[in-house]
Amino acid sequence: MKRILLLTVSDMRFQFQHGFYYAYLLMTIIYIWMLKFVPVDYLDSVTVVVVFSDPSFLGAFFIGGIVLLEKSQGVYDAFFVTPLRVGEFLLSKILSLSIISLLSSVAILLMVHSNFDVIPFLVGILLSSVVFTLIGLLLAVRVNTVNQFLLTSPLVLMVFFVPVFGLFEWWDSILFKWLPSYAGLLLIEGTFHDLNIGELFLAISILILWAVGLYLWAKHDFHKYILAKAGDEK
Template identity: 40%
Template sequence: MKNLELFKFDVRFQFRHGFYAAYALVSIVYISLLLLAPTSYIEPLSILIIFTDPSVLGFFFVGGLVLLEKDQAIFSTLFVSPIRIHQYLMSKVLSLTLLAIASSLIIFMVIHQHHINYLPFLIAVMLCSIFFTLLGIFLAVRVDSINMFLYTSPLITIIFYLPLLNFFKLSDSIWLYLLPTQAVLTLLEGTFNSVTVLDYFYGIAVFVPWISLVYLLTYRSFKHFLRTKCFS
């Protein structure tokens, strides 16, 4: 019940501060671009948009959320209650992942209708959003302003966009398959083609250690932030 209430609080908070409106506007822009694009470019552009949408928006939106909550001193009262850090992190991840999935689904359903494989699509969006949302929280609790967040975010995220080199045939590096974002691209490409059991296994095998690592780092950073900034 406590988890559900926290989840509802996050959804209301995001709606009240225009996150849903922003996602709706961005989705409309994406759909318009895809409708205007030449037929041969629609598939790769769709993959590129979905690849960047949950990651970029999830990363920056959660950064904005956490920094906004810091400015409003929400943490000082929120964590006096029985809410635990794990519950807070899961609520943020689930609420923003739900938003990312809804936005991505709307885009694909309008553009591609029923001519895609939705299972690898949903897995890719979900894993991508979870990973980058956690990464965004990790950075947000370590900086003091939105400007600092924007300045330092490329230093953390740039490495995870390197698999785009493989996607655009600018590289064929096997080392990029160690990054979770390469698994996202593999699954998204499988949305339009066939996906093997090995592709699913690869995606999960790569993401589990990466998500576990970033969750552990985020949890420790958040715990340190609460101890030194809120309750010191």
């Protein structure tokens, strides 16, 4: 646990040095500014979408940038000379990006709303951040350049963004309910509207199942696409 915390602090320092915190700050300011112009009748729904897009899209894109940047800098060669485990490495990445997402999302909420339930909000942001960080990582380990990542990642992420249509009653399907984005949106929406116990339990369970499955998949693929290739190059 101590090693994971030290790695998380190191990751946060790395992210700060490479401008990720400045990018998040800029996006947070833009989101707050945009929400100030949204009519009151639509403010809650639009806030849900905006806040959800923070850990999902930004988290997925940033982890891609981080993985590709570290790959180019030869950071992963350290796995062959240190006792560092892949699980610890992944958890530190997840924690560091989840912290940024939480800070950004809470700032947006506090600046735009005065009446809300913070518990489902924090749970929704945290679990959504974990899931989409892992999705971004799974995409990043498969490509070699930023351009490749920018071309492929939006196509995958758009599939997970489809449940947003249900939020505005434009298009709905029972299949949406099994996507982590639906569960994340439901929890974040619970910030402004009461959720019953069944909805709360289902949403959290779906997100946890996705998070565990993606984590195990990411560990496997990190070995396959990053460490195995680094070993071959040696």
